[in-house]
Amino acid sequence: MIAHTQTLFGAVALVAVIMGSCLILVGQLRHRDGMLTTGLGMLSHSLAYIGFTLFGQVSMWITYVLANVLLSTALSFYTVSLPLIHARRPPWRLAFAFPLLLGVLLSLLIDTQEPRQLVACVLLFTQCLVILHLSRLHAVAGGRAHRVLMIGAGISLFGLGIRVVVILSGAPTEMHYDVSNLKQTVSVAIGAATIIMLSFGLVLLSRERIESELRQTALRDTLTGIPNRLAILEQLADELERARRQRIPLSIAMLDLDHFKQINDSYGHLIGDAVLMHCADHLQQRLRRNDSIGRYGGEEFLLILPGTDASGALELVDQLRQSLTQHPAQGEGHVIALSFSAGVHGLTPAEHDDVTSMLLKADKALYAAKHAGRNTQMLAATS
Structure with a gap:
């Protein structure tokens, strides 16, 4: 037409x-x-x-x-x-x-x-x-x-x-x-x-x-800029499914900054925020390419270590802990010594393994690390 x-x-x-x-x-x-x-x-x-x-x-x-x-x-x-x-x-x-x-x-x-x-x-x-x-x-x-x-x-x-x-x-x-x-x-x-x-x-x-x-x-923590709790848990679910499908190891680590409440009480919450940002940035820069870190809550961080068994994860977390202690935070003229306690859990996922069970085991190991005097890492029990 x-x-x-x-x-x-x-x-x-x-x-x-x-x-x-x-x-x-x-x-x-x-x-x-x-x-x-x-x-x-x-x-x-x-x-x-x-x-x-x-x-x-x-x-x-x-x-x-x-x-x-x-x-x-x-x-x-x-x-x-x-x-x-x-x-x-x-x-x-x-x-x-x-x-x-x-x-x-x-x-x-x-x-x-x-x-x-x-x-x-x-x-x-x-x-x-x-x-x-x-x-x-x-x-x-x-x-x-x-x-x-x-x-x-x-x-x-x-x-x-x-x-x-x-x-x-x-x-x-x-x-x-x-x-x-x-x-x-x-x-x-x-x-x-x-x-x-x-x-x-x-x-x-x-x-x-x-x-x-x-x-x-x-999905981003507004203070540190790293993934927040929702985002890191979504990523953990994805990595767990991938590890189960490919039959490869997967490890996680729960990190908790030692005596963080004392830092807030002694230097104020603004310095406390600066400490959290310093820790997040320091740890993120020293992770491997496929590893991930997210702010789990407060002064707690969650690491996801794909393709890493329990012993490898324990060694990596130990290296991160020592590195952080050698690089204190600084703010308003203060040099603030830092350390963290960590609970590590690694496995090759089976059908019954899920995110909740992994987090519970890592959390129990974190509690054991704190009970042992802090500034250390503990491996979760295999049972």
């Missing part, structure tokens, strides 16, 4: 104005979520299509040069929205160099036909490739928004490819904005799909990024 090209341009422009205005109203509240620039991109897109609608009725400077520059500007706004959504610095100069270059080249080629059309297509094609690359680069782990963006950019590339093929085949007049034919109908429809998919993809990407940050915040 062949539709009236300029009517299609007008309809797409109307939809883009409505969607862009809504995003700008939302984006004004949070300039760093990319919604404001996405909305500005849609408004630029709509103004470009309004210019195409007037092709043949007013000056070519407006309906071709300005309209294509506005279309390029829209793609530039979409480009900078991607890093903005992730609160990263966008490539402003690179992004907006495209519409500036396009404006200069079209001004020089305004009296030509094929050259100006090819220049417009090539530069817009390049911008779509940039969006395609950045969509993959700024994908949220486990998210799908980048796929929508990549499909939108891919559709636009296909539409521009159609225009290039028609122009190179010697029929550039068929791509004039006041000509209605099947190629133009498909091309404009692709343009409409591009607007919808890019805008929807950017909104969805912003949502995925926020949800990802909230999840990370929910």
